[in-house]
Structures are given as C-alpha cells and as structure tokens.
Amino acid sequence: MxxxxxxxxxxxxxxxxxxxxxxxxxxxxxxxxxxxxxxxxPGPLTSPALEQVRTQIEDLYRQAAAATDAYNLAEEKAKRQSEQIVLLAKQIVAGQAKIADLKNRAGAAARAQYRNGGLPPAARLALSDSPSLFLQGTGLIRQGERAAKGMLAELNGTQADLEQYANDASNHWRVLETNRLAKEAAKKRINEKITAAQKLEDRLEAEEKARLLQLEREAQYREQKKWVDTGVLKDLNGRATDAGKRAVQWATAQIGKPYVWGAEGPDSFDCSGLTSQAWLAAGRGIPRTSQEQLRLLPKVPVKDMRPGDLIIYFDDASHVAMYIGDGAMVHAPRPNRNVTIAGAGSMPIKAVVRPDA
Structure with missing residues (x-):
C-alpha cells in the first residue's frame, strides 16, 4: 500500500x-x-498531460542544442586562435634569431674595421696611389655602404615585424580568452537544459516513457504528412554524387548509436557531429556546427535536394540532418535517443545546404 x-x-x-x-x-x-x-x-498521465510533458522536453532539448552549437563554435574558434598564437610565437622566435644574426654580422664588420686601424680594406684601396686600385676601392666602398644600409633596413624591418607579431599574439590571446568564457557559459546552459529535461523524463514510469516515444513519432508523422501533402516529393529526383553516396552510407551505418552533446564519434554523436564526420569520411571536410554549415555551405532549393545534402532545421539552425532520399533523412535527434531515420519534413526546414556543390 x-x-x-x-x-x-x-x-x-x-x-x-x-x-x-x-x-x-x-x-x-x-x-x-x-x-x-x-x-x-491515479493511472498513467493522460495523453494531453503527457503531450505537454513531451513539448516541454523537446523545447528544453532544442535550447540545449542551440547552446551546444554555441559551445562547438566557441571551441572551434578557440582552437584556431591557439594555433594562430603558436604560429606567431614561432615567427617571434625566428625574428629574434634573425636580429641576433644581423647584430653578429654588424659586430664582425666593426671588429674587422678596428683591427685594420679604423679603415676597412676597401677604404685603404681607395687611398692608394694606383689609379686602378683607387677605382676598385671606390666601388668596394659603395658596395659596403649599400650592404650596411641594407643590413640596417633589414634589422629595422625585422624589429617592426616582431612588434607586430607580439601585438597580434596579444590580440589573439584576448580573443582566445573570450571564446573560452563563451564555451564555459554555453556548457553551463547545456547542462541546465539537459538536466531539466532528463528530470522530467526520469519521473515518468516505463509505460509513460513508451507512450512519450509514441507521441513523438505521431507528432513527426503529422509534420511529415503535411510536408508530403504539399507535393514536394514529386519534384525530388536529384541523384547523389559518388561522394554523397559515401556520406549517406557512412551516416546510416551509425544508426543505433546514442546522441551525446558535443560528440563526433565513433561511439556517439550530436547532430552536426554526425553530418560533419559523414562528409569527412566521404573525403570532404565541412564546418563542425549546424550554424556554420548553414552559413558557409552553398544553399540549394528544397525541390532540388539530393541524397547527401544537409537539411538545417528551425529558425535558430539548432538541428541538422542528412537527406538520404525518398523523403527521409538520418540524424542524431537528442539526448536519450539514438541515431535514426525519420521523415525529412518531420521538423520545420530552414534551409538545405550542399557540401559537394
């Protein structure tokens, strides 16, 4: 009792x-x-109440997905900034070595002049009584002057480059720190949203969890049916390229693996981790995040999409999937779900992009 x-x-x-x-x-x-x-x-939650729970959970996971994209983008930027700082550090070391070499060369010339009584050999030739030696010495003096001026100009230029490298490194370091803080803030938001969604889901009984999954599928079916009823599939006849076929084969081979935020394989994926790794396996590197995939890859009309194209969903571009043909797509949906096949129109489509345009 x-x-x-x-x-x-x-x-x-x-x-x-x-x-x-x-x-x-x-x-x-x-x-x-x-x-x-x-x-x-009381019995299990009524369908209306469980539908409200489903909507809440989906909304929380979508917010987590948007934050995940922000995290991944900040991580990518931080990585680029770190690489740039390392490059600048190498340039600074090389510049310092060059300055040391120029100073040694200038010092050697000064020491040679001192040993010769303050006059370089060319100057002594210029003071010779022999006309031919005099002309030869005059030319050597001019060559020496030009070499000295060139050495000074090179030294000054290298010092200016070093100052610029140091300033650039400082600026990149500040940007790197900004991106690091952005990553921490995004990670906190992700954890908060995922934790809140999981608490809602964990409180459900096994029967209610099964019903929740069924409600998700029913909602996706309704959206897919509305999309298909527009007649969009009648115009979809694009053929996949060889690279597109490889990308689709790789992505569908991951079906059943769990969604984990920030993951890009081999055992788990988030949505853009799946699509980016699929195209990498097909020989084409693309941006890591769904927002960057939307921003940087060529867009194509929905009526022209072909297998291998990426479908960006929702106004905030917080989700991405790969079109596999026949009105279907493969994607990593959300935490507590596995990589699966679903209707391409089961969520609001924002745009379609083509990695191998």
Whole structure:
C-alpha cells in the first residue's frame, strides 16, 4: 500500500508540474498537498498531460542544442586562435634569431674595421696611389655602404615585424580568452537544459516513457504528412554524387548509436557531429556546427535536394540532418535517443545546404 501511495504522489506531482510550467495553464492544476489523503492511485498521465510533458522536453532539448552549437563554435574558434598564437610565437622566435644574426654580422664588420686601424680594406684601396686600385676601392666602398644600409633596413624591418607579431599574439590571446568564457557559459546552459529535461523524463514510469516515444513519432508523422501533402516529393529526383553516396552510407551505418552533446564519434554523436564526420569520411571536410554549415555551405532549393545534402532545421539552425532520399533523412535527434531515420519534413526546414556543390 505504501509503495502504491508513493507512486500516486509521484504521478500527481508530474501532472501538476506539466501543467504549471506551461504558460496560461498555471491556474488549471494546483500543487498537491504535502500529505495527500489516502485514496485510489491515479493511472498513467493522460495523453494531453503527457503531450505537454513531451513539448516541454523537446523545447528544453532544442535550447540545449542551440547552446551546444554555441559551445562547438566557441571551441572551434578557440582552437584556431591557439594555433594562430603558436604560429606567431614561432615567427617571434625566428625574428629574434634573425636580429641576433644581423647584430653578429654588424659586430664582425666593426671588429674587422678596428683591427685594420679604423679603415676597412676597401677604404685603404681607395687611398692608394694606383689609379686602378683607387677605382676598385671606390666601388668596394659603395658596395659596403649599400650592404650596411641594407643590413640596417633589414634589422629595422625585422624589429617592426616582431612588434607586430607580439601585438597580434596579444590580440589573439584576448580573443582566445573570450571564446573560452563563451564555451564555459554555453556548457553551463547545456547542462541546465539537459538536466531539466532528463528530470522530467526520469519521473515518468516505463509505460509513460513508451507512450512519450509514441507521441513523438505521431507528432513527426503529422509534420511529415503535411510536408508530403504539399507535393514536394514529386519534384525530388536529384541523384547523389559518388561522394554523397559515401556520406549517406557512412551516416546510416551509425544508426543505433546514442546522441551525446558535443560528440563526433565513433561511439556517439550530436547532430552536426554526425553530418560533419559523414562528409569527412566521404573525403570532404565541412564546418563542425549546424550554424556554420548553414552559413558557409552553398544553399540549394528544397525541390532540388539530393541524397547527401544537409537539411538545417528551425529558425535558430539548432538541428541538422542528412537527406538520404525518398523523403527521409538520418540524424542524431537528442539526448536519450539514438541515431535514426525519420521523415525529412518531420521538423520545420530552414534551409538545405550542399557540401559537394
């Protein structure tokens, strides 16, 4: 009986939470009393209440996906900045070595002049009584002057380059620190959203989790049917390139592997980790994040998409999948879900991009 009462309290709390956190419905479900009176245990959540939970969970995971993209982008930028700083450091070391060499050469010339009584050999030739030696010495003096001026100019130029390298390194370091802080903030947002979604999902009973998955599929089916009913598939007859075929084969071979935020294989993926690695396996490197894939890859009309193209979803470009033909796509949906095949129109399409345009 005590176990049954505990289950009843848990289910009641879930119902209340599902309604309370939904705007405009807070008045519809009061918080249950701390010690509810004994009574018959309620059954599983009703479909409307479970649908509200499904919507909340999807919204939280979408927010986490957007934050994941921000994290991945900041990580990519930080990596580029680190590489640039290393390059600048090497240039600074090389410049310092060049300056040391120029100073040694200038010092050697000065020491040679001192040993020769303050006059370089060319100057002594210029003072010779022999006309031919005089002309030869004059030319050597001019060559020496030009060499000295060239050495000084090279020294000054190298010092200026070093100052610029040092300034660039400082600027890159500041950008690197900014990106590091952006990564930390994005990671915090990701953890908060995923934790909140998992808490909602973890409170569901096994039967309700199965029903939740069914509701997800039903919602996807409704959206896919609306998309297909527009007649869009009648115009979709693009053939995949050889690279596109390889990308599709690689992506579909990952079906069943779990979604993990920030992951790019081989055992788990997030959405853009799957698409970027699939195209890398096909011999084409593309941007890591869905937002960068949208920004940098060529866009094509939906009616012209072909297998291997990437479909960017939602206004914030927070999700990406790979079109595999026949109105279907393969993607890594969200945490607690595995890489799977779904309808290409089961989510709002923002754009289609082509990695091998």
């Amino acid at each position: 005590n176990r049954r009462r505990g289950a009843a309290a848990t289910l009641t709390a879930i119902c209340a939470m599902a309604l309370l956190v939904t705007p405009g419905l807070a008045h519809a479900a009061p918080v249950p009393p701390p010690n509810p009176a004994p009574g018959p245990a």
